[in-house]
Amino acid sequence: MKSVGRKDTAPEVAVRRYLHRHGLRYRLHVRDLPGTPDIVLPRYRTAIYVHGCFWHGHDCKHGSVQARTNREFWRSKIAANQERDDRKAKALTELGWTVQVIWECESGRVAALDALIKRILHSRPRPERT
Numbered sequence: 001m002k003s004v005g006r007k008d009t010a011p012e013v014a015v016r017r018y019l020h021r022h023g024l025r026y027r028l029h030v031r032d033l034p035g036t037p038d039i040v041l042p043r044y045r046t047a048i049y050v051h052g053c054f055w056h057g058h059d060c061k062h063g064s065v066q067a068r069t070n071r072e073f074w075r076s077k078i079a080a081n082q083e084r085d086d087r088k089a090k091a092l093t094e095l096g097w098t099v100q101v102i103w104e105c106e107s108g109r110v111a112a113l114d115a116l117i118k119r120i121l122h123s124r125p126r127p128e129r130t
């Protein structure tokens with residue numbers, strides 16, 4: 001099982017498709033931003049992370065599935081992921097970006113995707129720092 005390999009996961013593709021269909025243009029895996037966000041909308045100064053429920057410890061039935069073996073190993077791995085997520089989000093926020101998270105389990109639900117778009121449209125870009 002890999003957690004770091006960057007690839008186009010099905011949830012990511014679903015979110016991108018939805019954004020695109022609603023006229024939102026994005027860039028992918030932007031390396032010059034902290035943490036290489038999955039999806040970046042420069043116009044809204046918004047970075048989106050599409051988080052896998054298990055890997056990032058979502059409070060849902062997928063996220064709370066207990067690994068059968070090596071429980072302690074997985075628990076600390078997920079805790080480390082969450083810590084890293086927090087760090088990345090903080091770094092982006094400090095640069096004036098808005099960070100949005102959409103969970104794997106939400107990525108196929110129209111209501112959740114609509115809510116994400118609403119949050120993006122409502123986030124006003126802050127003035128550039130000099």
Ligand SMILES: [Zn+2]
Nearest residue numbers: 053058060105
């Ligand atoms: Zn979930």
